[in-house]
Amino acid sequence: MEAERLLAQAGVDSPRADAELIAAHVLGVERGRLPMVPLVDPPVVDAIGQLVTQRAKRIPLQHLTGWAAMGQVTVDVGSGVFIPRPETELLLEWTLRQLRDVQRPIVVDLCTGSGALALAMAHERPDATVYAVDNDPVALSWARRNVEARASAGDTAVRLFSGDVADRMVFADLDGMVDAVVCNPPYVPEGTRVAPEVAGYDPPAAVFAGEGGLAVIRHVVNCAARLLRSGGVVAIEHDDRHGHSVPALLASRRVLSAVADHPDLAGRARFATARRGSAP
Template identity: 75%
Template sequence: MKRQPLRLAILEAARILTDAGVASPRADAELIAAHVLGVERGRLPLVPLVDAAVVDAIGQLVTQRAKRIPLQHLIGWAALGGITVDVGPGVFVPRPETELLLEWGLGVLKGREYPVVVDLCTGSGALALAVARARPDAVVYAVDIDRNALAWARHNAEARAAAGDTPIRLYSGDVADGTMFAELDGLVDLVLCNPPYVPEGTHVPPEVAEYDPPPAVFAPESGLAVIRHVVAASARLLRPGGGLAIEHDDTHAQAVPALLRARRVLTEVAGHADLAGRPRFATARRG
């Protein structure tokens, strides 16, 4: 059977996804094609022609994606900080916006040997595992309250350890518990957190509304309820000079920095934009 240009299959896929309202149709089309072919996305230009069966397989996944099933559920993984983690039903899918938060956190650790890092609301474990990959000397703790998220995080942690990365320390716990990690009070170099922060009642895309676990997305008190506990926990956990980075909703540009400044021990409070220029995370240092 005659082979077909991969480029045309990707163009058709992107057209279908555009019509379906997918936010990044071309990127998703290319990632689906790369997944079907078993190659990295950047190597797609090296595959000019493909069999009809490949085109059909791409088309089947594109049909699913057009129904707004998350791309990461279809291909089975999400990327963050140079690693991939497995994701699926029952766990929040890491987003590219979190890359900048991770980058800031790794900057805090420069020049520190054997740093102690805590990832609150770890979900799939992506942030904690990305830190462990970038800093093999770090002691990384990760915690979540949701048993489904912890099952995914445990699976990903075991996979990363099998690949040779430094193991992380994974716990079940509630960030609202003032005794959580009490043995680490004043000893932590970096706290990272991508908590539930979307104000309840906010309209979100179908990929979020129908597939991300609601407790991992939405929070009471205009989206600030969990963030308040994270700020309190961080203020006691951090050592002097330690850093904190919290992702937040783009409506929280003033509110989250204000919560950080309200803690006298926290200094150098700053807000940061995501790749699209929207307010996305706030940082502080322990004075």
């Protein structure tokens, strides 16, 4: 496939998948149904070629299609908001398993960005009350757009707030009441060289963090420790170099136990979890 070759030459990590997703987007079909599509007209071929050319310039695929997936939902994305990654679905799946026997759970998504993780939780658990917060007004505008779209589609509306996880008053009225805290925070150590799709398009404040990438995560741990009820769980995505440091931060809080770290599909350390015990 010529599109795959061009994308591979440009250094795109998944050239075949991206070429197929572009074709599926233009044709308006699911990727798995591409082999069943008959020969297409030249204008459609040209449209596919134009998007492949743009992708070869390392413009993110999600910016070309205008959406990204998280679990069973899709959200609108574009300039000024972090693009959700497939790896975060592992954190989503883990959290849903922990809530399987919890009726009407309360869930908090910190550093929500586009709202993808919160909306995926709300979709899978329509009985849940899901809160989400971010401190960036542009990200919140995308999240608000996505929350409204999912509510119109029939999903339970996520309760969206502006706030900073470093503020001890964020969701203070929920202290000790939350069943699950989830977070995909900024965690890449400052100065790290990243892919062109990240460097040129993801907001730096949503990607990089000080203190070796742990600055925001420290606040997330503290926030989770006060929000969670006894038995509640927290799941925090982190850099693949944080497989020991983030679990150590969780373990440093005496109210948190059952600390564990989890790999992504490539075997790299990807997210850490813990459960709140009884207050000392």
